[in-house]
Amino acid sequence: MSVRPLNFLVATVGFACSLLPAAVAPAIELGPDDALGVRQSVQLELELGGDLVFEPSDPKQPTKTPVHVEAKLGYDEVRQPGDTVQSIRYYTEASATTKVGNNTRNLQLTDEHRLMVAKLQGGTRLLCGVAGPLEQEEFDLVDVVGDSLVLEWLLPARDVEKGDSWQADMATLQVLTGLDSIEQCEVSNVLSDSNPQYARCQLAGSVQGTIHGAAVTLELDGIYLVNLAQGQLTHFNLAIRQKRQVGPATPGLDVVTKIRIRRTPAASDSPLTDERMATAEKALETPQQLVRTTNPRMGFAAVHDTQWHVTSRAGGNMALRRVNVDGMLTHANITKLAPRTLEADTALGEFRADVLRSLGSSPTNVAADEQWINPQGCRVMSVTVVGKVNDQPVEWHCYQVAPSVENESLHRLALTFTVEQEKVESLGTADRDLVDGIELTADTVEQAIVNPLRK
Known part of the structure; x- marks a missing residue:
């Protein structure tokens, strides 16, 4: 040559x-x-x-x-x-x-x-x-x-x-x-x-x-x-x-x-x-290539690996996609929710009902639900739903992130990850890892960002 x-x-x-x-x-x-x-x-x-x-x-x-x-x-x-x-x-x-x-x-x-x-x-x-x-x-x-x-x-x-x-x-x-x-x-x-x-x-x-x-x-x-x-x-x-x-x-x-x-x-x-x-x-x-995504308007920061990409930010909403060498694994929507007092005995059941209601008439089945405290001290509820979209088997991994009891005046976040069932194994725990990296903060005004440096 x-x-x-x-x-x-x-x-x-x-x-x-x-x-x-x-x-x-x-x-x-x-x-x-x-x-x-x-x-x-x-x-x-x-x-x-x-x-x-x-x-x-x-x-x-x-x-x-x-x-x-x-x-x-x-x-x-x-x-x-x-x-x-x-x-x-x-x-x-x-x-x-x-x-x-x-x-x-x-x-x-x-x-x-x-x-x-x-x-x-x-x-x-x-x-x-x-x-x-x-x-x-x-x-x-x-x-x-x-x-x-x-x-x-x-x-x-x-x-x-x-x-x-x-x-x-x-x-x-x-x-x-x-x-x-x-x-x-x-x-x-x-x-x-x-x-x-x-x-x-x-x-x-x-x-x-x-x-x-x-x-x-x-x-x-x-x-x-x-x-x-x-x-x-x-x-x-x-x-x-x-x-x-x-x-x-x-x-x-x-x-x-x-x-x-x-x-x-x-x-x-x-x-x-x-x-x-x-x-x-x-x-x-033990090197970990992690980055921190901050959204002052929505009042949160998240530490995650570099396979997550922010695709849009608009007001109280944000969208991400996770991509590997084979293509897209999941699409995620993050929505800011108003503050609310959560009762420990009933909150998970109410969240499960909210998730099923939001999915509407799609044939669905709750596969799992749980709640825990993430490393940043936020209360997390998780509901996994299986169903179909256009005859394609799909899972919805739904999370709600709420502040600690001491900071209940802070807002909450709702996260929904949509993943084709054949890609669930490749996704692994990446969605939960992202949720565990979320910290809620006081919200401030933020300008829209377009970043051409992302390779």
Whole structure:
């Protein structure tokens, strides 16, 4: 496959010394070297431009909305030993400006979440806040393509000469691009030039896969610089043309993303101190990639994993969908309810009757009901109903979340998860886990949010 680097890639990755003539260039070993325990400084710039694509609900309405994102990330990182690739990071900079249509927003990482751990697990990269779950927007800000954790995986495990090429494997590109799965991968690397200190390589090709249940095609065009003494990539520039179909929980994309990464030794006064390292090492033992979704208008916050996607917010209502590699597992509606005194002996029975009444004439049967106190101290009632919709077996998992007796003046929440019966096993306890992560708060006014950073 031919390699055709974009002009901006060549212009931003230059050699500091003259190249050897091709006739005398020997075969060289590119690496890689894990650089365990070495503090490195990573600077990443990202620019995305193109269109969000939506399913047309009205033939007269446009199905595309312009989107533009500029982001800058900077962090000091130390690779850690273990049975997988993992590191500790301290973010010195994380900011982005996003524009969707005529709406512009500025995003920043809060100080309390600058210390994170990154770890490869099950073919994906986990990114976890050491001080606790990141806000959803913060996670979207730092969860970018081109992660430094696997850059060296692009390098071949053999000596190469100028003009030699090698294929990039699916595992590397899945982590590098952030895809959930890859069905087809045709990406090649080539050693384009070298001298005794550095080697310049180029990559190009296409990848087909899925992300958030949507089919996606990527065209990659990149160039990177390898420090031969260190066996590490010091510069990595990549352009990605992405065409993503509209997914079950996310809009489609027709965009070009440009990423520039530069790695240097960290300064002697690195903010990634030994004390912070010791704190973060505990988080590496049992990493959990959790985020926090906050809805001030509805008066609640929920800690959950990243397979949940908020699809709409309107007044006292909110909708979510849970998506895995195969598509949508469940649709959830959350509704704000007025405060009410709940009698312990009768509340569950009344809730069961309310659930059956709300389902109307659909043939239903109560499969289970229970109540408990969630870890945030909220009272939870649960009713599971089985039935059919258009002859399709369906389950409704219905919950009511109420404040503790001491805070009965707070509002309540009603949550209904609709799931096809054949997907109940795949859903597992994800709906209950979400409910257990809910905390009720005093409600405040909130503006509607459109977040293009969600990958």
